[in-house]
Amino acid sequence: MNYATREVQIEWQRYWYLPCVAAFGYSMSVLHIYSLGPFIEPLQHAFGWTRAQVSLGITIANVGSALLCIPVGILVDRLGPRRIGLIGVLLIAIAYSSLGTATGHILNWVLLWSFVAVSVPWAQSTVWTSAVASRFERSRGIAFAVALSGAPIGATLFPVLSAWLIENYGWRTAFRATAILWTTIVLPIIFLRFRGAADQPQESIDVATIKPNRAEIGISLAEGFRSPALYKLLFAGAMFAFTMIGILVHFVPILMExxxxxxxxxxxxxxxxxxxxxxxxxTGFLLDRFSSERVGAVIFLIANIACVLLLTQGDRISNQIVAAIIIGFTLGAEVDVMAYLSSRYFGLRNFGALFGVVVAALTLGAAFGPLAAGATFDYHQSYTPFLVLTMVLVTVSGLALLTLGRPK
Incomplete structure (x- = not known):
């Protein structure tokens, strides 16, 4: 057994539970995104809104979240991720439940989603990956993958759960019930088991289990903002999130069309x-073994296939299923790729803050994607133009990752 393999075994033997716990926490931050699709048509019928007006909520939440990603990232670096994560889970539960009180006035809808916007950054990927990065070095890619699997868990459960609750109890109860049911599962797990290196009491730290200065290795904030890699990650992440989250939120209406x-x-x-x-x-497995920027670029480019399937024969069930598989695969990889690249290019010294900048770009892209998709349908009575735009932007995003070069 070589040294690297032994290091991987030690990391997982000591902290196997941490990425799993982080996955539950991260799922809270995507509750409002993955569950909204089934609510679009009921809200249209209840209030006479357009799809763009319903989708405005996602835009508000994500723009507000983007503004707070960097400050919250700095707090994670200073206070540790545990306290921030617990606050985030509680805030999101309350904010999401409050959506069931919508009155039909747009101002009320804006205010409700503004509460969501303030809540989400406290449970964003920065919080959970910061703890995982402090415990995993050799197998960080797969550890990030497990931690960020909270999003696919949510994408699997939330649409079906929300649709079932809407059909049986109405959309108002569905908002509250979804939040209460999931928080009841997540909160105890986070409270009992979520601790990164920065959260461990100083007197209980076993110096033999933590590599010296790991958290101090990396570039300064000033160096980070001067790095071309940061801006390439911002561009690629924002464009990919804009298009793919737009398709994701509207995927149920797309298929209903x-x-x-x-x-x-x-x-x-x-x-x-x-x-x-x-x-x-x-993707986590591949990132630990191959050129991370090339892995990311290829995955981004694969998204084009899903668009082609929907544009050609989107009424075929087989095409819809394959498109869903591809969309899921690429979305599953996105944040993992960005988190991994950020940790390698910037180090852990200011990981929370610099990855917070990247998350802000992802969040801004995700903010306007659903709104643009909804507005496209309202204007053209078709999602075709948005699917074509998606093909252009994911291609450019993939090429941007290819130009990153090796981390220094």
């Missing part, structure tokens, strides 16, 4: 979550 029922469309949409889980773990 081809004749699927809401439950059938939600069932196919749940495949995205399963595929995302596979994509995330597979």
């Amino acid at each position: 081809y004749g699927s029922s809401r439950l059938a469309a939600a069932g196919i949409a749940s495949i995205i979550g399963i595929s995302s889980f596979v994509g995330r773990l597979g």
Whole structure:
């Protein structure tokens, strides 16, 4: 057994539970994204809104979240991820439940989603990956993949759960029940088991289990903001999130336009979550073994295939299923790729803050993607133009990753 293999074994023997616990915490940050699709049509019927107006909530939440990603990242670096994560889980539960009180006035909708916007950054990927990065070095790619699998877990469960609750209890109860049910599972797990190196009491730290200065290795904030790699990651991440989150949020309505029922469309949409889980773990495995920027570029480019399938014969169930698989696979890889590249290019010294900048770009892209997709449908009565735009932007994003070069 070589040294690297032994190091991997030690990391997982000591901290195997941490990425798993982080996955549950991270799932809270995507609750509002992955569950919204089944609510779009009921909200349209209840209030006479357009799809763009319904999707405005995602835009508000993500723009507000983007503004707070960097400050929260700095707090994670200073206070440790545990306290921030616990606050985030509670805030999101309350904020998401409050969406069920919508009155039909746009101002009320904006205010409710503003509460979501303030809540989400406290449970963003920065929080969970910061703890994992402090414990894993040799197998960081797969550890990140497990931690970030909270998103595919949510993508699998939330659309079906929300659709079932809407069908049986109405959309208002569905908002509250979804939040309460999931928080009841997540909060105790985070409280009992989520601790990074920075959260461990100083007197209980076993110096033999932590590599000296690991958290101090890396570039300064000033160096990070001067790095071309940062801006390439910002561009690639924002464009990919803009297009793919736009498709994700509208995936149920897209399939319904081809004749699927809401439950059938939600069932196919749940495949995205399963595929995302596979994509995330597979990507983590690849990132630990191959050129990370090339792995990321190839995965981004694969998204084009899903668009072609929907644009050509989108009414075929087989095409819808394969498209869902591809969308899930690429979305599962996205944050994993960005987190891994950030840790390698910037180090851990200011990981929370610099990865917070990257997450802010991802969040801004995700903010406007659903709004743009909804507005495209409202204007053209078709999602075709948005799918074409997606092909252009994911291609450019993949090429941007290819130009990163090796970390110094």
